[in-house]
Amino acid sequence: MKNSAFEKKTGAVGLSSSISSLKGVGAKKEEALASVGIRTIQDLLLWFPRKYLDRNLTENILLKQGESVTLILEILDSYLAHGKKTRLVVTAKTKNNEPVSLVFFKGVQYFRRVFHTGLLVAATGRLEYFRGFQLVHPDYEILSYGGNAELNTDDLPESIHVGRIIPLYPTTEALREEHLDSRGLRRLVFYSLEILKGKIPEILPQEVVSVRSFLDRETAFREIHFPSEESNLSKARTRFKYEELYYFNLLIEYKKSRRAKVPRILWPLPESRSAQEVVSKLPFRLTGDQTESLSKIEEWTRSDTPAAILLQGDVGSGKTLVALLTALRYTDNQVQVCMVAPTEILARQHYQTVLRFLGNMPFLGIELLVGKEPKKIRAEKLYRLKKAESYFLIGTHSLFQEDVEFKDLGLVVIDEQHKFGVEQREALRAKGKNPDILAMTATPIPRTLCLTLYGDLELVTLRHKPAGRKPIQTRWFTDSRRSGVYNSIRKYVQQGRQCYIVYPLVEESEKSDLKSCIEAYETLQRDVFPEFSVGLLHGRLDAAEKERVMHSFQKNEIQILVSTTVIEVGVDVPNASVMVIEHSDRFGISQLHQLRGRVGRGTHESFCILLSNSQVSEEAKVRIQALVDSEDGFLLSEIDLKLRGPGELLGFRQSGLPDFRIADLREDKDWIEISRDDAKKFGSIGDMEKNEISHRFAEGALLFSN
Template sequence: MSLDWPRLQRALAIETERGFCNLQGNTYRFNEYLHQALTQAPLQQLPPQVRDRWQETAAAYARYDDLSPSQRQHLVVTTRQLLHDVHQQLTRSAPRPRPLDQGLKTLHGIGEQLRCVVGDRTAAQLAKLGLYTVADLIYYFPRDHIDYARQVPIRQLQAGETVTLVGQVRRCKCFTSPRNAKLTILEIILQDRTGQIRLTRFYAGARYAQRGWQEQQKRLYAPQTLVAASGLVKQTKYGLTLEEPELEVLEHPGAEIDSLTIGRIVPIYPLTEGVSPDVIRRAVARVLPLVQGYPDPLPQALCQHHQLIPLDTALRYIHFPPDQTQLSLARRRLIFDEFFYLQLGLLQRRRQQQQQVSVPLKPQGELIEQFYQRLPFQLTGAQQRVVAEILADLERPIPMNRLLQGDVGSGKTVVAVIALLAAVQSGYQGALMAPTEVLAEQHYRKLFEWLTPLHVPVELLTGSVRTAKRRQILDQLATGELPVLVGTHALIQEGVRFQRLGLVVIDEQHRFGVAQRAKLQAKGVLPHVLTMTATPIPRTLALTLHGDLEVSQIDELPPGRRPIQTTILGRGDRCCAYDLIRREVAQGRQAYIILPLVEESEKLDLKSAIAEHQRLQTEIFPNFRVGLLHGRMASSEKDATIQAFAQGELDILVATTVVEVGVDVPNATVMLIEHAERFGLSQLHQLRGRVGRGAQQSYCLLLLNSARNDAAKQRLNVLAQSQDGFFIAEMDLRLRGPGEVLGTRQSGLPDFALASLVEDQDCLEAARSAASELIAQDPELRNYPLLQAVLQQRRDRLLETMMN
């Protein structure tokens, strides 16, 4: 079948991780993707006994929005099991793998079924977590560890520590709570030669309330019985105790503690309803011996150079480490693997791209010279450096694949125009794609202003373009009469055909999926590609997301730009903010007021753009013209509002983050951001970039609306003290993590099981260096067949999210 089984399972796994919220992807919502994928599967290739279930499941995703959270969970779990079962049935007739492949599959692929190792009952529970094979379970890494390995006397206990105690039972009581008939309490007084401690455990459920079970506990923990107890030391009104302690009866003093939770470093796994921690720990302990002795895909010399422990050792110690040192070594090895395979795949892809043949473009010519002569300003040194890098790429007979990073207002558009002119003067066409109509129209206006005097036609194609105009644009594009086309997603529609597409420019590239970008590139024959972003990306993120690209940075703003005064305000300072807006507007300037929501929310105490616009117009600024802009407005309404603001017909624009990119009004000098604590630093920096685009002093006011705002104020101080977008992005990465920096809808970030782009930067650099050396020595990995096979299997999983 043509189904992408790993991607379907990955989508289901992500939906489970996000709490069955019907996640929004780049193109589809979760339920739309599942419904479409299952509906389009060829039924005749399915086993006959599952066809009805398959169709029912596909239909259920069309009603996903109407299901309760528990119904959604049930549907997702049963879908994962259905996909797994069908995939197994379809692959049973596949050729028997060679021993080497079988070893790989046990570790990295299909592997042995869990029910063959842990039994049907445990396997059914683990299936709720999407674990079906030995490999699934081995690579289901703990999210944390608790260290119960330290054994201390009772007298030396300190609150907040995790410890193990060994002592004799002095007294034991087990009884039903007088307040709750379904709650049973086990209370043990444990003593050693230094003191005594009261330990309490609670058991909820009718079976624990039975007299027989309670008497059994009293016999198990009879006086003088030697017991080991592990847990977190907690201070109570009765003194120190262990919170929900783990208990084990010992045969004699000095006896070895035979437990998966007591007296050792205990793994803590992600759980779901109906699966207890003990079930996972026992299952992992059962399968780990199967890992012993498997061949290590990484070359021995590489492991020795980077001081990496063997893979089988790392897999055993990540689950049940003998001590903290071995746990650190296991984590480092497995984190290195995650980064190494990703970088190896990216570098191989870059090498493959560099072996492709494209058309060289002319970096020198009349059009570019005329453009330089007509520019009313000089390019900055950074712009000149980046232009030289791009033109050198375009001159080569291999397709350029370069990312252009530049802070807000650094002048990326003018660099893109020079690249487009290189294509036009070489006899080719250029396309510039932007994620929103607002941004596409802004680019079109700039290009129209710059290219018309050079007699280079340029047109705009968006979803709002009328049929007659659209037909005219498409005809001119197909014949080659139209050399430059600016647009939105409309550029990748089937009816759009270029005669000779030589260069593709994609702005705010992180808002497009790789598949969408590839569709535009497919409009030509291996065209050169320049992607741009005004969202500065820290180096670790750039290596992870764009390790297969060349990267250029415009790290210099045009001369004459005045730093934007950024001030953090509390709830009591709103009047001061309004006074500043009044003063600036009275002097003929304009202001933005940014709000996080469009309409009132019952769940969040946030200001609504619609309600606040009415209040501001009638109560606060009755003498000024106040406009409203938000994402739910029709395109024509948004365009009219932006145009009115740009032409000075509005004094104040109340807006959501729709103005983050694409609104260029040099006369605007004030930006007031309500609930600033709810935005990330990078997004606030983007918003701040909407002012300060003219010669006048500009102001950004960050208004905190929470009463307890010390932590938020400390975070926002980074923005108040720096205008450097790359520094701000780096701090944002450290404070909030990569997912939030890129935005919740960003799908380009690989899903690492252990690695952190914040804490493991050194390991990423080491893995990148190791991958580069290996690719330089053996680009096809012919001398490393095991490594090559594992890379091929990991490629889909690690790079899959980057291809959505």
């Protein structure tokens, strides 16, 4: 096959070689490939096909009319056919001497030059019949420039576009502009594999390859890109799924072993008098889950090495109180604690909660640090922190800044920890003296996913809400029932209750979504509920206005709060008993469950009303009905994981998720467990393993960069 643009370069070329080491990849192509993360030849080979087309050779065309076929043809002649539109007709024959024409309406002069007598081509297209069999604008590949009357397909050179199962690749506009569509990427991958014949080393332990009967890595690369048959494609996909999961589990094991070598410097007290005082004044009893969680956390934090704990719980299960009672074991021993939240609204909510429980303990020096504060006030807070005059700091991303220094930071509490990047979490940990980490999430995570993503953390779970809280009644109505919904809101607000009305806000349509939310607020305030105070809350408001709105809502000066999903997590207004979610079909189950959790936090009967138009997708119906049927966040998260995957469950494009290229945390549960066991049994961390982990996972790159 004639492909001079991709002839092998001299010199050593390997998987780690720059993609520009391939001939034909100039600066513009290199830049386009880099835009999707392809910088080396290995990156290219790990750019797996999104699907495949079967373009194996068709033997009997008489039975294939109207179907897609792939034929080996010898070109006989060509001529222009004139009619309403001039077309090029290229006459050809199969190896069985069956006449077939190739018809082109566009690029007539170009194709007239390409298809000359004696040319041997493989052509794929829909087989039609019009005065004989024909393929209109087929996909083709030139196999030989000389005639071959026998058309012996056994002697043909290897084809990459037709006559086989062919890969179709993910692509982008930047790639397509550089002719790197599926066809272009196919050629690049094929010749990369040719250059690397015999040069692709095995990266799994030989015991694993043998025990699991895996293809070797070079064969697996060939079969996943250019499968010889479907069974080998399946074996190759399994091999690369396992490989990805194995190296992620090696990373988890490395983090655990690394932490085990770090000595504890600061110690919490086994028991806290302050915590006992707080519990004695609570108007309710701790749940069994809370008591058990506190006991487990106390045990883990008595170790000679720092603890790393994930506290997960359903909405309203009391995670924040567990974190506070844990924190008091440190502050009672003059060890500092910090708590970081992903939004200012949530940070202020935590600050108010801490003050409510611990406000009679001024010796704690409780501080709130958020983005925009007067320089003098901020400087005073930072001074008290550095001198250990303050022991409990609550804040947002502002805590990551270099000027935030602690004297003796021994506990870091990270709320909604999957919303923080690896580097951010590591930067906060580095501010302490080998501190304990208590990560919290209000999104119940299915066990399989939890063990995979957070296998290096000790896990404690809160499933049950405090006694006295009534179930939330959840109803689904279409827009035709809107006036009745508004009447219900009016009735409950007249009884002294409060209401949220939430609108979606997604990145792809943020401007129009925000406009809809603001317009709805104006209509509700002016035309629907003129007798009540209606407030508006969304992420574009400045911090002072957000604080003012939330403060007014908490004091019941605002009865109806129109909001985007900025109130999704952590907002706690016990008097709010009605949640209305507009366009509920646009939310995932877990996000709907989080929003519903903003009500039902007091002793009043509470309601969640899901509104949508009458035409919603079948999947949306499943999501909404699941919420109507259950309040169990763990059951709902399992359903959400199956429907939409871990990225949507934990939040769109969250930085806490590993960047799996081929492994699927929904479908590959068996391989997740097998790879975890093998990593423990066979795994070791040498230079090769460090390189692989760094190349695959952002957290690995951070850990091994030092």
